[in-house]
Amino acid sequence: MITLAQALFPLHRGYLRRLDEMAGRVGEPAVLRGPTTRDPSQKLVRHESGFVLRFDLADARSGETFEVHGARPDEPAEREVRVGALQFLLEPGNWEELTLRCVFGGAPAEEDAAALAELLHGWAVLAAHGGFAGRGEGAPAPWTGRLHSALVRLDGSEMVAELDLGTCPPAAFDALGEALAAFSADRAPLSRVVIGAARREDS
Numbered sequence: 001m002i003t004l005a006q007a008l009f010p011l012h013r014g015y016l017r018r019l020d021e022m023a024g025r026v027g028e029p030a031v032l033r034g035p036t037t038r039d040p041s042q043k044l045v046r047h048e049s050g051f052v053l054r055f056d057l058a059d060a061r062s063g064e065t066f067e068v069h070g071a072r073p074d075e076p077a078e079r080e081v082r083v084g085a086l087q088f089l090l091e092p093g094n095w096e097e098l099t100l101r102c103v104f105g106g107a108p109a110e111e112d113a114a115a116l117a118e119l120l121h122g123w124a125v126l127a128a129h130g131g132f133a134g135r136g137e138g139a140p141a142p143w144t145g146r147l148h149s150a151l152v153r154l155d156g157s158e159m160v161a162e163l164d165l166g167t168c169p170p171a172a173f174d175a176l177g178e179a180l181a182a183f184s185a186d187r188a189p190l191s192r193v194v195i196g197a198a199r200r201e202d203s
Helices: 004-026 110-128 171-186
Strands: 031-033 057-059 080-083 086-090 098-104 149-155 158-164 190-197
Touching (some): 110 149
Parallel strands (some): 086 190
Antiparallel strands (some): 098 158
């Protein structure tokens, strides 16, 4: 049976290909991979999500930063994966602009919604600190293996996470899948989880 990581691997591979192409244009040794930036007081600048602002690439000579974006969505290796009893529906998307939607079986209680938001945010924080770097396929070297940002919000009966996964490897989704399956079984039922490109209203 295919895992979430295996199913999402083509999206990660497509993103790394775009990064390598851009890095080649900048050239060694000037290219900086996954750099952060600091304000005049030397504090790390943060993304609107609260995560440390991390660029895809920068040119050490000019200070110019670069963000790569796919011209079209990449196709996952599989469109449906089950983790325990929980169904994951995978749609075409880009690793650097991926949306995850956890669909509750009904209108969630406030405490259940808060618990799911905490789960997703905690996973993202771990990924942003390199907690999954080097795991599974798609080893990050020479990249950092870190998630760049995650915005989590409740949209009706859906908990939505807008993700810039950076070079975080697909193995991170196996851990998340197990956690979401356990949440669905033990806390509040989820009817499905959808992973793919942002809908128009999300962008």
